[in-house]
Amino acid sequence: xxxxxxxxxxxxxxxxxxxWAGGAPLxxxxxxxxxxxxxxxxxxxxxxxxxxxxxxxxxxxxxMGLLTDAADAKPIPGAAESWTISDDGxxxxxxxxxxxxxxxxxxxxxxxxxxxQRILDPKLAAEYASLLYPIKNAEAYNTGKLTDPNQxxxxxxxxxxxxxKLEGPTGYFLELMTHYxxxxxxKHAIEKFGADWIKPGNFVGNGPFTIxxxxxxxxxxxVKNPKFYDAANVKLDKxxxxxxxxxxAVTKRFRAGEIDLADDFASEQIDFLKRELPNETKIAPYxxxxxxxxxxxxxxxxxPAVRRALSLAIERDAITGKVLKTGExxxxxxxxxxxxxxxxxxxxxxxxxxxxERVAEAKSLLKQAGYGPDNPLKLELSYNTSENHKxxxxxxxxxxxxxxxxxxxxxxxxxxHYDVMKENQFDIARAAWVADYNDPQDFLYLLETRxxxxxxGRYSNPEFDQLMRAQGQERDAAARxxxxxxxxxxxxxxxxxxxxxxxxxxxxxxxxVEGYETNTKQVHRSRWVSIKE
Amino acid sequence: xxxxxxxxxxxxxxxxxxxxxLSFFMMRLAPGGPFDQERxxxxxxxxxxxKAYHLDExxxxxxLRYLGGLLQxxxxxxxxxxxxxxxxxxxxxxxxxxxxxxxxxxxxTVLGLLAGIVAALRHNSWADYSVMGxxxxxxxxxxxxxxxxxxxxxxxxxxxLPAGGWGNGALPFLILPxxxxxxxxxxxxxxxxRGAMIEQLNANYVRTARAKGLRxxxxxxxxxxxxxxxxxxxxxxxxxxxLVTGSVVVExxxxxxxxxxxxxxxxxxxxxxxxxxxxxxxACLIIVLNLIVDxxxxxxxxxxxxx
Numbered sequence: 001x002x003x004x005x006x007x008x009x010x011x012x013x014x015x016x017x018x019x020w021a022g023g024a025p026l027x028x029x030x031x032x033x034x035x036x037x038x039x040x041x042x043x044x045x046x047x048x049x050x051x052x053x054x055x056x057x058x059x060x061x062x063x064m065g066l067l068t069d070a071a072d073a074k075p076i077p078g079a080a081e082s083w084t085i086s087d088d089g090x091x092x093x094x095x096x097x098x099x100x101x102x103x104x105x106x107x108x109x110x111x112x113x114x115x116x117q118r119i120l121d122p123k124l125a126a127e128y129a130s131l132l133y134p135i136k137n138a139e140a141y142n143t144g145k146l147t148d149p150n151q152x153x154x155x156x157x158x159x160x161x162x163x164x165k166l167e168g169p170t171g172y173f174l175e176l177m178t179h180y181x182x183x184x185x186x187k188h189a190i191e192k193f194g195a196d197w198i199k200p201g202n203f204v205g206n207g208p209f210t211i212x213x214x215x216x217x218x219x220x221x222x223v224k225n226p227k228f229y230d231a232a233n234v235k236l237d238k239x240x241x242x243x244x245x246x247x248x249a250v251t252k253r254f255r256a257g258e259i260d261l262a263d264d265f266a267s268e269q270i271d272f273l274k275r276e277l278p279n280e281t282k283i284a285p286y287x288x289x290x291x292x293x294x295x296x297x298x299x300x301x302x303x304p305a306v307r308r309a310l311s312l313a314i315e316r317d318a319i320t321g322k323v324l325k326t327g328e329x330x331x332x333x334x335x336x337x338x339x340x341x342x343x344x345x346x347x348x349x350x351x352x353x354x355x356x357e358r359v360a361e362a363k364s365l366l367k368q369a370g371y372g373p374d375n376p377l378k379l380e381l382s383y384n385t386s387e388n389h390k391x392x393x394x395x396x397x398x399x400x401x402x403x404x405x406x407x408x409x410x411x412x413x414x415x416x417h418y419d420v421m422k423e424n425q426f427d428i429a430r431a432a433w434v435a436d437y438n439d440p441q442d443f444l445y446l447l448e449t450r451x452x453x454x455x456x457g458r459y460s461n462p463e464f465d466q467l468m469r470a471q472g473q474e475r476d477a478a479a480r481x482x483x484x485x486x487x488x489x490x491x492x493x494x495x496x497x498x499x500x501x502x503x504x505x506x507x508x509x510x511x512x513v514e515g516y517e518t519n520t521k522q523v524h525r526s527r528w529v530s531i532k533e
Numbered sequence: 534x535x536x537x538x539x540x541x542x543x544x545x546x547x548x549x550x551x552x553x554x555l556s557f558f559m560m561r562l563a564p565g566g567p568f569d570q571e572r573x574x575x576x577x578x579x580x581x582x583x584k585a586y587h588l589d590e591x592x593x594x595x596x597l598r599y600l601g602g603l604l605q606x607x608x609x610x611x612x613x614x615x616x617x618x619x620x621x622x623x624x625x626x627x628x629x630x631x632x633x634x635x636x637x638x639x640x641x642t643v644l645g646l647l648a649g650i651v652a653a654l655r656h657n658s659w660a661d662y663s664v665m666g667x668x669x670x671x672x673x674x675x676x677x678x679x680x681x682x683x684x685x686x687x688x689x690x691x692x693x694l695p696a697g698g699w700g701n702g703a704l705p706f707l708i709l710p711x712x713x714x715x716x717x718x719x720x721x722x723x724x725x726x727r728g729a730m731i732e733q734l735n736a737n738y739v740r741t742a743r744a745k746g747l748r749x750x751x752x753x754x755x756x757x758x759x760x761x762x763x764x765x766x767x768x769x770x771x772x773x774x775x776l777v778t779g780s781v782v783v784e785x786x787x788x789x790x791x792x793x794x795x796x797x798x799x800x801x802x803x804x805x806x807x808x809x810x811x812x813x814x815x816a817c818l819i820i821v822l823n824l825i826v827d828x829x830x831x832x833x834x835x836x837x838x839x840x
Contacts, residue, residue: 044614046616127568198616216614250697253695415803416563
């Protein structure tokens, strides 16, 4: 009798423990919850302080720019329902859609004027404000040369009409309006709460979801915004974002069914994932270029023939096919294929040669430059700490060895690595660039003289610079593309970079998720997604 | 006793100051800063950012400003996490680390002592060999192997427990991290307890106690055990400090929002104030824990009590 009672107590205690451990009891009607593992903790949820893809996941569900991203990341009307462009391409007039902030206050053209003035205010010191420099007087105001914000080329013609004037016809301007630097922030909430407006409880947005909880390094929770203009078509009730910098841990949680979308996985797991989770593993071209930048201010790398020799000897197919194995595309140019209307990536004539022919050619080029078995070319190849960067560097080192080149590998922590590059203190260094907006200019500008320290190798060619200035003034899209293709051809004919591969996005997606589309921008807004049971 | 506490706390303050000073200046020796990123800031903006965080002042000025803030319990702003101050991050992160670490200390001590004593009593028997064999394995397998393994077995394959995540600190989320944190320590404690216990069992006063005809249980509990506890207690201090301040590896593998993870993220991002905050928490804990260990010593060992 007694023992049975004890056992009963034991069982109920265990049940109580389980109930406590499991958290809240199940709701009567199951909520539709979407769980995303992002790559790290957001720096901020204020769109004006955001600078990373991992933040874009969260903030992009809570705000909506004049244009916004469709499921395939093509720009579609967002906070603006329509727009007109003046004949000279310098004035855009947006008709603001009838919609409200999540607290019911209408979104007006004034909110946009306030937002553009805010992010460009030098005192706010927004790190990404320079993306908006195509707007008239934006650069002058942001850098303090102009002090009156009303001189900015952004004004409200009436509460529902916004006019933006540009410095020059900017071919990618509409695309740029989908970027977080161009999103509206609620004037009324910022005036009321100051910097705390972004905290759950105070938070106000105009996007499909509203942020209700933020526990640093643990989770951010957003619920459906019933005031969203298209709320009828938003199927999810809740989105949970887990910031996590450890890809292996995320993959395990995905396999345990704790996560629906995992942004990125470790390359070395590709064979396993393709075998075990073939339907969940999503690999797609991505707007990014992985390249080795050559310091053209140092001898002998100022000699294009030496750069060509080094580029010839890099067997890209071996790196993508045998080292990485995750579907990356061998790169011979600056701009990734599929950027805007770019089409295929640049292919030099020599890419058609067989590899032994290329090596032979490289050897003869080096010989002409005065290098050979008696006088080997010695150089330092720098990369930042990462298993993949190391594996690629080792592979390239051995490819160059056939030419008699003695490459010493130098590994640095990422901050130090970029510091050294900006200060131009390297021979050849690993670098990469992922597009901020879907336009070739966002890659090619890296080789312009005026780009300064971010042109790590200090490549400089007046003809290239001239073409890049011309594309900024060109109104005709096809002609503009042509000008940029010409510019890329010049830079690559001189081997300003040694491109290695074009990136792919690597995601794990649960088969329960519907409405998700892979895309080159790797932008996935939760408003298009639903979960099937 | 209270004089001992006061004296130790008085020594603690300058110690802390030295630690703060050293880490403040050493951290600034590392190249790169919190606002270095791939798309560089226009120089004008960079100046404004640095001004906003007083990074444009001389190092000494910044140091004095930081100390001044500390006196008012202000750990400063985080450079990388704009919406939270360092104080808020620590208040948020420390309890998670303390919870996981504290439970691990408890588990390691209880299990370790039990295993160690059993092994000592069955000295040179199969029980001794198997306990000590397991202990060696526990010590030899680092937590960055053990933690993913446990997560894989119990989270992915058996699906008994979450493979990771925090779940606001609910029990199922705690089990795997606590166990992976405690296992190597169980082994250490067991080894220490076994060695000390064997020594005590051969000591003269235990022989005397046995010769008096005392029951074995009394001999063990009242005479041998307190002596055997000494090395374990002195190990408890550093062990608690190490476990409670958050294991970087375990926190990362199980996605626990603890201060160990902040520490590494902040160091990589040059988030100076967060690094300093965690260092200060860590230093205070070690100072306090060492004091507690000394006090415990006094309780257990009569030789210390008289000092």
